[in-house]
Amino acid sequence: MAPKLLVWYDRHARVLPWRILPGGGTPDPYRIWLSEVMLQQTTVAAVKDYFLRFTALWPTVQDLAAAEDAHVMAEWAGLGYYARARNLLACARQVAHAGGFPEDRGGLRALPGIGPYTSAAIAAIAYDQPETVVDGNVERVVSRLFAVETPLPAAKPELTALAETLTPHIRPGDFAQAMMDLGATICTPRSPACGICPLLDDCDARAAGIAADLPRKAPKAAKPDRTGIAWVARHGDSLVLEERPAKGLLGGTLAFPSSGWDGCDLPPPGDADWTEIGHVRHVFTHFNLSLQVLIGDMPNSPERGHLVLLHDIDRNALPGLMRKVWDMARANMAA
DNA sequence: ATCCCGGTCA
DNA sequence: TGACCGGGAT
Numbered sequence: 283m284a285p286k287l288l289v290w291y292d293r294h295a296r297v298l299p300w301r302i303l304p305g306g307g308t309p310d311p312y313r314i315w316l317s318e319v320m321l322q323q324t325t326v327a328a329v330k331d332y333f334l335r336f337t338a339l340w341p342t343v344q345d346l347a348a349a350e351d352a353h354v355m356a357e358w359a360g361l362g363y364y365a366r367a368r369n370l371l372a373c374a375r376q377v378a379h380a381g382g383f384p385e386d387r388g389g390l391r392a393l394p395g396i397g398p399y400t401s402a403a404i405a406a407i408a409y410d411q412p413e414t415v416v417d418g419n420v421e422r423v424v425s426r427l428f429a430v431e432t433p434l435p436a437a438k439p440e441l442t443a444l445a446e447t448l449t450p451h452i453r454p455g456d457f458a459q460a461m462m463d464l465g466a467t468i469c470t471p472r473s474p475a476c477g478i479c480p481l482l483d484d485c486d487a488r489a490a491g492i493a494a495d496l497p498r499k500a501p502k503a504a505k506p507d508r509t510g511i512a513w514v515a516r517h518g519d520s521l522v523l524e525e526r527p528a529k530g531l532l533g534g535t536l537a538f539p540s541s542g543w544d545g546c547d548l549p550p551p552g553d554a555d556w557t558e559i560g561h562v563r564h565v566f567t568h569f570n571l572s573l574q575v576l577i578g579d580m581p582n583s584p585e586r587g588h589l590v591l592l593h594d595i596d597r598n599a600l601p602g603l604m605r606k607v608w609d610m611a612r613a614n615m616a617a
Numbered sequence: 618a619t620c621c622c623g624g625t626c627a
Numbered sequence: 628t629g630a631c632c633g634g635g636a637t
Contacts, residue, residue, distance in 0.1 A: 324633075325623085417624075471621075530631085533631085568631080
């Protein structure tokens with residue numbers, strides 16, 4: 283099974299900015315780590331430009347370790363799951379101080395932002411160790427190969443154990459990447475291309491005609507609707523922005539001052555005659571948010587946040603939700 | 618406009 | 628177990 287998949291990988295491996303093609307040389311652990319952290323919960327297409335930009339700005343882990351927190355947060359803006367950016371920096375500094383990355387899964391696992399998946403991926407891909415890498419792609423491929431009917435997430439241990447039986451002692455890194463490429467390009471969630479799958483003859487789900495129905499999933503909980511207010515506070519030719527608390531939702535990102543959307547109620551950044559200019563909607567993992575956007579001229583200095591010249595506001599340094607608020611405010615001010 | 622997809626941490 | 632986002636498919 284593994285040899286068959288490796289033959290397929292040698293012909294069909296995706297060309298990716300962080301990937302060394304089969305026989306192409308030795309991977310740089312820094313680049314593998316950076317790409318794997320960016321790829322957590324995030325698609326390859328979304329990651330590519332961020333990866334190129336990060337590696338251009340910070341070519342080594344020492345460079346990244348020396349970067350300013352705010353600079354890294356600004357470069358990460360738009361990628362989502364901002365705890366990853368904070369952990370990235372903490373990890374870079376720990377690794378730079380230690381003089382390099384640990385080369386075993388256990389050592390990697392102890393670093394900030396590196397869990398079961400990422401530790402196995404770095405050990406296998408960067409150090410070619412026979413670790414079994416299990417991400418969402420692999421769970422799907424394995425559930426089909428063995429026709430596992432147990433719903434996720436309960437099936438996770440079973441799928442991991444089955445995946446371990448597949449991992450070869452030769453080229454485990456290429457095998458791990460091959461499994462993920464297969465899941466991303468052929469063994470896809472909705473309409474798997476079984477006709478061109480190199481593992482067609484090994485697949486129990488295909489034989490049973492249920493490949494597209496696996497993996498089964500437990501029903502998802504409904505997400506609540508929440509509301510809040512965002513204030514676009516003008517003071518001269520500046521607006522008020524603030525850095526959100528380091529932990530929690532959108533932690534450490536740049537934002538327009540807002541009321542709490544999760545219970546606590548925060549005040550506006552100052553006194554003004556507020557005018558509603560609309561609502562922005564945003565979907566988080568666990569709730570839907572509708573934010574009322576208020577704009578106003580504040581005669582006094584802000585009581586929260588800090589003033590940023592309109593000219594200096596960088597849309598790209600804001601997370602997605604705040605880009606929506608900024609776009610709405612800019613359209614309103616232009617009118 | 619919805620639904621679906623995906624790792625780590627406390 | 629629940630808290631954490633944004634992009635792509637339908």
